Amino acid sequence: MEKKSIYNWKNNLFGTKSTLYRNEAVIGSLESINWNLDAHVSIHNDQFRFKNKGFFNPYTEIRNQHNELIGDIEYDTWTTKATISLIDKKYTWRSKNMWMTSWQIENEQGEIVEIKPSSLNNGGKIESFEHSELILSISLYLQKRITLMVSMVALIPLFTVLLG
Template sequence: MSKFISWKNNWLSGNFQLFADGVQKGAITFGTWKSDAESMLEDKNYFFSNEGFWQSSTKVIDRKTNEVVAMITYDTWKSKAVISLKSGEQYEWKSTNLWRSQWTVSNYKDEHIMYSANSSSGALSSDTDNELLIIAGLFIKQIYNKQAIVLIACFMPIITMTALRR
């Protein structure tokens, strides 16, 4: 079954509103100073809890059962992540263009989600109804966005000082 979802996001907070047929069906809300997030899509509710320096992994907790249902591990240098479900299935999150405005979540067999975004909105097309995978794809994208912002903030003073010395 094919699913189409659009979203709007607040660039500053990173929060997402998810829509199907123009009706809000879900949201992803990030913590103010952390990259942890609460999410809801239709009847599913998940909490994403980051672990490790640079958020090297994320636990996904089902809010109804308080059970860890997935782990996400990041390969920052390759802009990839692996979503490992409790069932043992694994899915790869991968950016498909240089600007990271398009990305996919796939098991390379029968489930594939394609995302496309601009600065404050986007859409996804999915051949799976798995809400966890749909939300995880957006969550991972925001984690990479936040890492890029931190990296720029760290290097900007160095670049500025180098330019001023000349």
């Protein structure tokens, strides 16, 4: 059995940048504009762009550093599950529990990447048997996306009170 790799990420104060570490060495980052679902991820020498499309049937394009479309992510209605389609593989992303405190990406062979956010240290951990910069990038992006979506939903009552 292949060895599991463990990565950690830490977000900046405003959540616009996440820095990815392996054994405390910086190996990459995710950058986005506040309240925007688009992002740019760099890991080692690989760079990927995530461009959100659609509103009622949302999906995200994944492009490489040459702006070539290399995959997409299609979300279910509540954005708590998604299908990741790459050129040669398919994956499923979903919450591991009803509290949405742990997430997983599973390939067709059942191999799992676990994403475990931690609100205490404003970051989290990724445990993966798949050694791929693209899958790491997707893991970081999906974590950023779900954090942003949950934050937006949490603010709805506040805006209702302020505007009401």
